[in-house]
Amino acid sequence: MSVDAPPDREAAGSRTTSPGPRQRRSLAERFAPYGYISPFFLLFGAFGLFPLAFTLWLSFFEFRLGGGDPQFLGLENYVWLFGSDAFYNALLNTLTIGLLSTVPQLCIALALAHQLNYSMRLRNFFRVSMIIPYATSLVAATLVFGSIFSNSAGGLANVLIGLVGLDPVSWTNGKWTAQFAIAVIVTWHWAGYNALIYLAGMQSIPQDLYEAAAIDGASRWHQFLHVTLPGLRPTILFTIVVSTIGATQLFTEPFLFGNGAGGGALGQYQVIAMYMYEVAFTFGRLGRASAIAMVLLVLVIALVLLNTGLARLKMRDRPIRTTPSGGAR
Template sequence: MTDLPSDAQTAVSSAPSADTARDERRRARRSRLYRWDVRFSPYALIAPFFLFFVAFGLFPLLYTGWASLHRVELGAPTDMEWVGLRNFSRLLDDDFFWNALRNTFTIGLLSTVPQLLMALGLAHLLNYRLRGSMFFRVAILTPYATSVAAATLVFVLMFSRTDHGLINWGLGLFGIDAVDWQNGDWTAQLAVSAIVIWRWTGYNALIYLAAMQAVPHDLYESAALDGASRWQQFLHVTVPSLRPTILFTCVVSTIGATQLFGEPLLFSQGASPTGGSDHQFQTLGLYLYEQGWFNQHLGRASAIAWTMFLLLVLIGLVNWAVSRWIRKSA
């Protein structure tokens, strides 16, 4: 073999080193991109949520807080006159506000307690091996998927004051006179609560059912070996295991009751925000709607909205305290 020229030997020997350096730079670049991807990709994925939250959650909250400190009308939302806490102090002297707060509490109590008790019982029944259990699980969720407008209109016909209403017709079979459901204080609140119970019982039942299926079956077997009946197993095994879930549904249902709006609005004649002729079932949501969009007092409406927000914060603090007590007791 003849020896290569010195220049050719230098080119051949330098080629592998150049390729090695290029590969190392490529690997370093890929490694740097991978580190950036691992570090910043989660923020990019959750960024749309925070952008929408800032636009449709945080900004309206801050704006209503600022508007609650001013006298501002719907016709001129940019003309604000500083009044401080005057809108909040006026609420304390407003009988309609206290009436709406009282109605919100009573309707929430009348709808939440029966709703959760019925949901717990339905979940307990569906937890057993029933024939066609999947059909029943889907069926109890149907009211939740139904439009609130359609459901409320059906209940309006059922609770009609005339004898043609289904409820009054049933009462007439037992010799009971027809009830004017919409114009009575307690009767109207019972009717609105019935709509809420019908819509949300199945939803809470499925939440309880999912929690029940996570309870170890060994606990039921041990209780059965000790001679516990199914009712005793439910009281001493199922309910204690569901305490965090029950607390969660209580808090969520309470928040929903505080914001109740669609059912009482559509239940009143002409979809009036007054909640009946004598404000007998006007909730805080309806009172806010009346002040802001009918009386056009955006400052007062903002004060009501922030009052409702503070009530929800108080509910959250109670939830935190009760959850902490449950964890300590467990």
């Protein structure tokens, strides 16, 4: 927390000649802080918070893209949603693609951060190379990977798996092959970004802990397990929360991978955000799409609470680890 600037009192004490600052400060000055924050809150309220509230309202109405007035339906949109096979399919695909991309992505990031944490030549080059995928737009990344994971036998991915003796794969047609390819794109895009976050976390672990561990005879690997990982716990939690939320929002990669909101002929890789998009803008049912958004919101909040809840539990188990920075540990 920052220390507030308490200019008034000190100024009044040191300068008796000038009029009291409290009086000198006009009304306008005292309301200035609100002036500084109001553009943010106005814009954010209008285009960030209001749409969320509006989503809830819309989810109780039948409202068509083409126009017409909203008609109150009560819970009917939700009843429809929970009876929709496509919804469960999309939910399940979101989960599997989420797992396929989040877990490897974070493990790779951790390994990369560990390597980056050594002192080395070309340090900045390697660090900047980590954000190249992040700087590449998802559209570009997906289109490039789409051509690599081409269904034709001459596509790069098929040629590569051919080197180890596998037959060419029709990537977009199979469920798992498509989900794998999408997970590769997601992992490629985010692994380096997360590695930098882990690196920052690692650098805030006091060096003394490593020295103490080394004196006690802990090997590199044991130091990683017993010093680095516990010290990184808050950072790891942070990345898990951010990437699971990101996984529920996945859209661009599967959408452009198969070129459409359907997610393959059988919806093999249609995820929840694509389903919401399809219901809203292909089928024109904005009320129903809003119900999907609300379910998604509940899912996000549940994930965040679950993750923080788990973290609290673990923190309580190991009170020492929660303040690795505290002077004498």
